[in-house]
Amino acid sequence: MPETTTLSGAALPTAAGAPAGHTVVEPAVPLLSVDHLxxxxxxxxxxxxxxxxxxxxxxxxxxxxxxxxxESGSGKSMTCRSVLGILPAGVHTAPGSAVSFxxxxxxxxxxxxxxxxxxxxxxxxxxxxxxxxxxxxxxGAQLVEVLRIKGGLKRRQARERALELFGDIGLRNPTAVFRxxxxxxxxxxxxRVLIAIAISGDPDLLIxxxxxxxxxxxxxxxxxxLLAELQERTGLALVVVSHDLAVVAQVCERVxxxxxxxxxxxxxxxxxxxxxxxxxxxxxxxxxxEYGLERWDEERP
Amino acid sequence: xSQPNGARPDAPAAGAELPxxxxxxxxxxxxxxxxxxxxxxxxxxxxxxxxxxxxALIGETGSGKTTLARTVLGLVSPDSGEIRVDGRLVSGLxxxxxxxxxxxxxxxxxxxxxxxxxxxxxxVGDSIAEGLLARGEGNAAARTDAVADALRLVGLPVELASRxxxxxxxxxxxxxxxxxxxxxxxxxxxxxEPVSAxxxxxxxxxxxxxxxxxxxxxxxxxxxxxxLGSVAxxxxxxxVLYRGEIVEVGTTRxxxxxxxxxxTQLLVGSxxxxxxxxxxxxxxxxxxxxxxx
Numbered sequence: 001m002p003e004t005t006t007l008s009g010a011a012l013p014t015a016a017g018a019p020a021g022h023t024v025v026e027p028a029v030p031l032l033s034v035d036h037l038x039x040x041x042x043x044x045x046x047x048x049x050x051x052x053x054x055x056x057x058x059x060x061x062x063x064x065x066x067x068x069x070x071e072s073g074s075g076k077s078m079t080c081r082s083v084l085g086i087l088p089a090g091v092h093t094a095p096g097s098a099v100s101f102x103x104x105x106x107x108x109x110x111x112x113x114x115x116x117x118x119x120x121x122x123x124x125x126x127x128x129x130x131x132x133x134x135x136x137x138x139x140g141a142q143l144v145e146v147l148r149i150k151g152g153l154k155r156r157q158a159r160e161r162a163l164e165l166f167g168d169i170g171l172r173n174p175t176a177v178f179r180x181x182x183x184x185x186x187x188x189x190x191x192r193v194l195i196a197i198a199i200s201g202d203p204d205l206l207i208x209x210x211x212x213x214x215x216x217x218x219x220x221x222x223x224x225x226l227l228a229e230l231q232e233r234t235g236l237a238l239v240v241v242s243h244d245l246a247v248v249a250q251v252c253e254r255v256x257x258x259x260x261x262x263x264x265x266x267x268x269x270x271x272x273x274x275x276x277x278x279x280x281x282x283x284x285x286x287x288x289x290e291y292g293l294e295r296w297d298e299e300r301p
Numbered sequence: 302x303s304q305p306n307g308a309r310p311d312a313p314a315a316g317a318e319l320p321x322x323x324x325x326x327x328x329x330x331x332x333x334x335x336x337x338x339x340x341x342x343x344x345x346x347x348x349x350x351x352x353x354x355x356x357a358l359i360g361e362t363g364s365g366k367t368t369l370a371r372t373v374l375g376l377v378s379p380d381s382g383e384i385r386v387d388g389r390l391v392s393g394l395x396x397x398x399x400x401x402x403x404x405x406x407x408x409x410x411x412x413x414x415x416x417x418x419x420x421x422x423x424x425v426g427d428s429i430a431e432g433l434l435a436r437g438e439g440n441a442a443a444r445t446d447a448v449a450d451a452l453r454l455v456g457l458p459v460e461l462a463s464r465x466x467x468x469x470x471x472x473x474x475x476x477x478x479x480x481x482x483x484x485x486x487x488x489x490x491x492x493x494e495p496v497s498a499x500x501x502x503x504x505x506x507x508x509x510x511x512x513x514x515x516x517x518x519x520x521x522x523x524x525x526x527x528x529l530g531s532v533a534x535x536x537x538x539x540x541v542l543y544r545g546e547i548v549e550v551g552t553t554r555x556x557x558x559x560x561x562x563x564x565t566q567l568l569v570g571s572x573x574x575x576x577x578x579x580x581x582x583x584x585x586x587x588x589x590x591x592x593x594x
Contacts, residue, residue, distance in 0.1 A: 071500035071501060071502075072500060187362070216361040216362055216527060217361075217527065217529060217568055217571045217572050218361065218567055218568060218571040218585075218589075219361075220571065220573070221571035221572075221573070221579070221585060222585075224573070225582050243500065243501065244573065245575060246572075246573035246574050246575050247573050249573065249574075249575050249576075250573045250579075273575055273576065283501070283502070284501055285575060287501050287502075287504070287505050288530065288574070288575050290505065290534050291504070291505060291508050291530055291531050291533065291534030291535065292530035292533055292534065292574065292575075293529055293530055293533045293557065293569070293572050293574050294533075294574050294575055294576070295533050295534055296533055296553075296554065296557045296558050297574065297576065299554065299558040
């Protein structure tokens with residue numbers, strides 16, 4: 001269980017208006033530690049380096065659910081990509097940044113070392129599942145491939161395990177889906193397949209970066225249910241990244257709000273929603289009150 | 302429920318307390334595809350948009366929302382049923398009649414991705430003026446004035462007229478497509494996911510703008526969206542489209558607080574909110590079981 005301590009506001013990121021008000025929850029033994037992460041990119045327009053992520057720190061324990069909220073350009077995806085070691089070309093972490101996973105310094109890993117970590121112990125699911133699958137292979141064959149390469153399973157074992165995983169993620173007819181090509185599946189089914197691939201290595205950490213954004217509301221609810229259920233069943237740590245505060249509120253115990261590369265507010269989700277400290281968080285909540293189902297909250301069943 | 306700023310003096314007398322219908326869709330049946338792949342995607346959809354009112358059309362991907370809008374625009378011809386704009390039958394118009402109808406600018410549309418709906422090589426001003434030019438209206442000076450008015454109407458600086466779509470922000474671009482729609486003085490604007498590609502701040506600003514325009518210009522709007530949040534805040538009425546059928550129509554309050562059809566109940570109960578729990582997983586499964594496979 002995470003141990004709760006209260007730090008002084010000074011220990012938090014130094015954004016203007018960074019709050020001191022929320023309870024700071026720190027895991028006793030962090031699984032993932034991000035400290036003073038700064039990510040920069042070369043920009044010809046700005047005649048040099050631009051900062052995409054500015055001095056971001058957070059710590060995550062095993063089995064925790066953690067949300068990162070922000071708009072496009074807020075740095076939330078670059079933060080995740082740093083953790084996954086998949087920053088785009090020309091984008092890099094600045095000196096002084098530290099990211100460690102279960103005691104291993106991730107920023108110093110070679111590509112080969114990443115191969116044994118990414119996709120097994122650290123996994124991720126992104127927004128557009130279709131673009132991560134090979135259109136000319138059945139989805140079953142793609143999961144089998146991952147299980148053989150990453151898990152070292154024989155063909156027959158891999159096939160059995162694949163069907164088992166397809167069952168685990170709530171596909172009603174795993175055998176039929178196994179033989180289907182990506183174009184034959186709906187967005188929600190594809191995202192389930194991607195989740196099956198992501199959890200095939202039995203990860204300790206799963207990052208869902210806008211994983212439900214492109215889905216219909218009813219399907220989004222199913223996929224969020226699935227993620228929460230996997231988290232409970234396997235005890236993995238789950239990071240949900242979204243532009244939608246409500247999505248994060250539904251799944252995550254803790255939330256971090258980012259704007260322009262900076263953490264403007266973080267804390268237990270209930271506290272942040274009950275008593276938002278930063279004007280940007282308040283603005284997000286106002287948008288929900290005016291243009292959101294929340295507008296009708298009092299009359300809803 | 303907001304009341305529009307007075308109906309036009311020539312509005313039909315029928316229903317004195319209700320503004321007249323700018324869009325009437327009756328029993329619309331539409332099929333898409335050719336040969337054996339041809340499939341019926343709308344199975345007798347009916348809905349009404351009144352002057353100055355915003356009607357939301359909600360439903361999942363593939364439910365037929367966009368097909369309905371394309372049929373109203375005359376881009377798809379229906380198998381049967383009728384579409385009336387301001388009382389005039391517009392479904393089944395011949396090619397020449399259809400062109401005249403489109404050029405009249407009575408019905409305008411705004412899509413999700415402004416970058417795709419604006420010509421990248423055409424300045425913002427020229428894009429907005431294009432419809433006026435097609436309608437053969439005014440001289441160059443008059444058009445420049447109209448463009449400036451349209452830009453001011455949507456809250457953009459007039460200087461933006463000389464810029465290219467690629468040189469302005471996403472929120473500004475969506476304002477430009479709205480200006481382009483409004484410059485022709487439409488009676489009906491079809492908005493297909495107009496805020497889905499925008500971030501929270503721009504989304505609120507565009508929704509505010511649409512609210513203002515419908516009141517100031519007394520325009521009827523059909524607001525197509527899968528985002529219940531935007532719908533909750535902007536629309537007067539909601540029509541729920543499920544697999545090609547309108548399964549529920551009502552005021553926004555009725556549909557969102559007391560949904561009747563199992564699909565609407567599922568939809569409303571699935572949307573995440575900041576404080577609400579929504580429906581439980583088992584309740585959602587129960588509703589799903591009630592829906593046709």
